[in-house]
Every structure is written in structure tokens, then in C-alpha cells.
Amino acid sequence: MARVNARELALKVLYAVEQEKAYASLALDRVLEHYHPDKLDRSFATELAYGVLRHLNTLDWLLEHFLRQPLASQNPWIRNILRLGAYQIMYMDRVPDAAACNESSELARRYGYSGAVGFVNGVLRNVARRGRQISFPDLHDDPVAHIALRYSHPTWLVQRWLKEYGIKETIALCEANNSPAPNTVRTNTLKVGRQELIERLRGEGIAAEPVPFAPEGLKISGFPSLHGFAPFKEGLFLVQDESSILVGHALSPFPGARVLDVAAAPGTKTTHLAQLMEDRGKIIALDIHPHKIKLIAENCSRLGVTCVQPVLADARYPDQDLHQWADFILLDVPCSGLGVLRRRPDARWRKTEDSIKEMACLQKEILEGAARCLKPGGVMVYSTCTVTREENLGQVEDFLSRHPEFHLEDLTGILPAGLDKQGTLARGYIQLLPHRHGMDGFFIARLRKRACP
Numbered sequence: 001m002a003r004v005n006a007r008e009l010a011l012k013v014l015y016a017v018e019q020e021k022a023y024a025s026l027a028l029d030r031v032l033e034h035y036h037p038d039k040l041d042r043s044f045a046t047e048l049a050y051g052v053l054r055h056l057n058t059l060d061w062l063l064e065h066f067l068r069q070p071l072a073s074q075n076p077w078i079r080n081i082l083r084l085g086a087y088q089i090m091y092m093d094r095v096p097d098a099a100a101c102n103e104s105s106e107l108a109r110r111y112g113y114s115g116a117v118g119f120v121n122g123v124l125r126n127v128a129r130r131g132r133q134i135s136f137p138d139l140h141d142d143p144v145a146h147i148a149l150r151y152s153h154p155t156w157l158v159q160r161w162l163k164e165y166g167i168k169e170t171i172a173l174c175e176a177n178n179s180p181a182p183n184t185v186r187t188n189t190l191k192v193g194r195q196e197l198i199e200r201l202r203g204e205g206i207a208a209e210p211v212p213f214a215p216e217g218l219k220i221s222g223f224p225s226l227h228g229f230a231p232f233k234e235g236l237f238l239v240q241d242e243s244s245i246l247v248g249h250a251l252s253p254f255p256g257a258r259v260l261d262v263a264a265a266p267g268t269k270t271t272h273l274a275q276l277m278e279d280r281g282k283i284i285a286l287d288i289h290p291h292k293i294k295l296i297a298e299n300c301s302r303l304g305v306t307c308v309q310p311v312l313a314d315a316r317y318p319d320q321d322l323h324q325w326a327d328f329i330l331l332d333v334p335c336s337g338l339g340v341l342r343r344r345p346d347a348r349w350r351k352t353e354d355s356i357k358e359m360a361c362l363q364k365e366i367l368e369g370a371a372r373c374l375k376p377g378g379v380m381v382y383s384t385c386t387v388t389r390e391e392n393l394g395q396v397e398d399f400l401s402r403h404p405e406f407h408l409e410d411l412t413g414i415l416p417a418g419l420d421k422q423g424t425l426a427r428g429y430i431q432l433l434p435h436r437h438g439m440d441g442f443f444i445a446r447l448r449k450r451a452c453p
Contacts, residue, residue, distance in 0.1 A: 006041040007084060007103050010048035011111070014080040017053065017346050024053055024346040033227070047180075052080075052087045053345035054178050058152040059083045062090065065134055066126045077111035078120065085124040090131055097128035143167055147174060156353055157338070164389070169435070176434035177341040177348070183223050184439075186240040186268075187216040188303050189275050194218065200231055212438075213416045214245035216275070235302040240268050241340075243432045243442040244385070248272040250415055250444045251381040253328040255280040260326040262315040262333070262370050265292030267299040267308070269332055274305040283308045284322070286315050316369040326373050328380070333363045335384035335391050339441020342434060360390045367399050371406070377451035379409070383444045392443035393429060400447075409448040 004012075009031050016027040028049055032042055052059065063071050063082055071079055085104035088095045101124045108120040137145035147167075148158045151174035161170040187194045194216060201208040201220060211217035218237070226232045226239070248269055253259050255278045264270045264285035273283055285296050285308050296310040313319065315331075336356045341348050367382065374380055382399075384391050400406055408428025415425060421436050429445035 004035050004037070005103075006037065006044035007048060007107060008110075009035060009037060009041065009045035010052070010084060011077070011080055011107055013045070013049040014052055014083065015076060018080065019076050023344070024049065025344065032225070047092075048084060048087065050180070050345045051091060052083045053349075055087060055091065055152040056083070056349060057154070058149050059086050059090070061149055062086060062127065062131055062134060063123065066123050066130075075113060075116075078108060078113075078116055081107045081111065081120055082123060085120065086127050086131070089124065089128050101125055101128060139167070147171060151175060151178060153177070154348055154351070157348065157351070160388075172435040173433065179342060181241070181340075181342045181440070183220050184211060184239070184241050185218050185220060185237040186214070186245050186272060187218060188236055188238065188271075189216055190279055190304055191234070192236045197231070197236055200236065204229075204231060211242045213419060214242045214249070216272075217242045217245050233302070235304055238268060238271060238299065238303065240272070241343075241440040243339075243437070243439040244269065245272060246415060246419075246432070247330070247332060247381065247383045247442065247444055248276055250383070250411060250446050251276075251328055251330050251379065252414060253277050253281070257281045257327040258325060259283040260322065260329045260370065260373050261285045262329065262331045262366060263287060264310070264330075264332075265289065265295050267296035267310075269330060270296060270308055271299055271303050271305050273328075273330065274300070274303075274307050277307065279305055279307050281307055284326075285310045286313045286318075288312070288314050314369075316365040318369050318373050322373040324373065324375050327375055327378050329370055329374050329378070330381050330383070331366060331370050332383045333366050335359050335363070335386040336388060338386045338388060339432070339434070339443075340385050343440065356388055356390060359386075360395060363391060363395050364398065367395070371399075371403065371449075374449050376405075376449055378449050380406070380447045380449070381444065382447065383442060385440060385442050387431065387433060387441045387443070392431060393445070396429065396445045396447070405450045406447045407450070409446045411444075411446050414446070415444070 012031050013027045016022040017024050060071055063086055081104050085100050088100035089097050101121055104124055105117050105121040108116040136150045139146040144155055144158050147170060148155045153174050161173060187197045198208045206223060207221045208218045211219050253273055253276060257277060259273055261270045261283055265287040270283060270285045287293055290312055293310045293312050300308045336351055336359050337347055382396055411425040411428055419430060424430050432439060432442045434441055
């Protein structure tokens, strides 16, 4: 197979995302696994593809200043070659402008039409000469346009966050979303201790250090592909962000408990609950998608978890046998995913206001269905990886207004006090945010059902 350099790998990812509607992470994995680039090209291709997708609307706005015809009218290969070149010029100081122009021209030679080389070269050389002189809209005159273009987020999302967080925090949140997320894993304490795993990973050439709050979490760097990586194959860890790990601790099921995990695939949180339970008791892990049920089973097998029973079911309509069955319920429900934009650079351009409304309706139905499965006196944790009030605290408050037998339960002492930036743990919930907490944006609320008199 002919060697494909990092820029061409990134171009293939961008084309798949735009033209084939592929998810960036899956498209990148597919390209990397097919071409097997070395470590440096793998890293550079990832930075290029994700960087372009994070800054997409800014790059398009900038390029329009140097085009006679709209960027949207260009051949999709050429459009993405221009984006790649402009990203290197505007955002990658270590790449010389000449290299960005020349390498983009070579890509145009391979993927473009007659005359594409001169066109791409001319546009990018103009970007290199004059791109940094173009001013963004003024922050005070038009804060929405300024932030949307300066920090590359959709206008509707910037408008929403300005109302909720104000200018300073909106900018900080956008900046956090534009920074690469750390690689975080959860130690499988059924097989290994965290310090032992640190030493094992270091022996494999992987730098590892504890995360601040989650007792099983590690931040790692120099990370290879999981494919063929021995500690992963042995089930010593699972990839999971620190905020996601904290969801399991908010529930804290005891060994021997009956647990219902709703929308459980691929089993990341499910297997953490099993760890907390010392793999004793029973966890019924529901998911509506057959292929995802297999993912739960595969993760349990690799990690050595035996107390989980994956079940194909719709949590909105649980089986009658589950009525008041569970001591604990985890509802990590489908959501808009606006808390994990730094991990999913293409997601910000896929989301709409309507998608939030659709998710909120689905979440309400899942809450209603799952709540029937909780025993009197039982605990239910509701969580999402998003930051919208409708899907988070508003959803919980709406549920409580219809279910006086439930109440929010104090999370003080259950989750680390150092997380409590807004003083809400005592009220039974917390909104984690990338710019405040240094982890993915998650909402976590702990509810208890009143015991029978």
C-alpha cells in the first residue's frame, strides 16, 4: 500500500464527515486503521482533522474573503483542502505558511480538477498574506457574531449560553470546547489497583497520573491504538472521562444490590457499577438497540464482570416483572451531548434547538418508565452529558412536580466537595462544565423514593 501522509489522511476524514455524514471519531478510526500511519503522522492527522472541524465556521468565513464564488459551490475535495490549508496557516504556528500552501497544492493535484492547483495555491497564499489582518465583529457591538466566529460555535448555541452564563463564561466554555480533551481511563478495580495500573502502563511507555476527583481515574498520554494493546485486552481499564466516572459514585450501589441501568450501552457505566458492587448482586442493563446489547456483553467479558444481564428493551415501557424491582436505578439518558463537544468536534454543527426539544421529550418518557421500577426507599440517579436546563435540572424539577414520592438527596459526602463550584451538592445535583471543572460537561442528580409508611 502506498504511503499516505497525515494531510491526506485528514482530508479523507473531512470528506467522509461532510459527504458521507460520518461521525468524525469513527471516520478517523477507520482511516487510521486502514493506512497504519506512524505515531507522528497519526497525531498530526488527528490534530488537522479535529482542528478543522472545531473551527469550521471560522475557516469558512475567512476563506469567503478570498473567493469570487461561494465556498459551498466548490468541489468538496477542494473545499476541504482549502479548509485544511487555512487551518494550518491560521492556527498552527509550527507549520510554515509555505508548507501549508505547497502541501495543499499537492493535494489539489491529486484530488482536484484542471486548474485546481493554481486556484488552491493562490487562495491560500492570500490567506497567508492577509488572513490575520481580517477583524472579527466587535465583541461589544455584536457579542453573538464575535463569539460565534472568534471561537467557532453555532450562533444559536452562543445566544443560548450568553443568556445563561454571560460573556466571560461563554467565551471560557467555547475555549474549553476548542481544546483537545485529555485521554482518561477508569481502572478496573476487579483486576488491578490504580497504582499497579500506573506502573503497568508506564512499563508500556504510557505516561499515567491520577485524576483529581475520581478514585479510579487516570489521565494518560503517549497512548497508542487500543487494538492489540495488552493491558486493554486484559481488561485492566476502560476509556472513560472523569465526569462519567463520578456518575457511578453518585449512585454508589452496595454489593448484593439489585440495579437497573437504563440506556446502558456500551456498558461503560454499567461495568463501573459492577466494580462498586464488587461484582456481587445483579445489574439489569437495558438498551433498545440489538447491536449495542452485544457491546455491553463484550465489555463485561473483557473486564471480568459477571453480575450484569444485558436485556433488549425500551426503558419507556419496562417489563412488568421489573415493577419496584430495583434498589438502585441509573438513568444516563440520551441527550443533546453539548457537554462533550471537545471530544466530538463535528457535533456542534449537527445539533439544533429542535434536537434539544426532541431529547427532552424522550428523557421525560424514560424517567416516567424507569421510575416505576424503583423500590420504595430506593435511589435513582439521573445524568446526561449535556449542559441545557431543559434536559437537566428542568427535567428533574418537572419530574418531581408530578412525583411527590421522590425528592432530591444531598450529594455532600458522596461526591468530592472540591467539585462544588456553585454550591449545589447539598441540593442533590451538580452541573459539571469543562471550563469550570476540567472534565466533560455532565449533569448528575440523585433522587430517593420515599419508603412505604
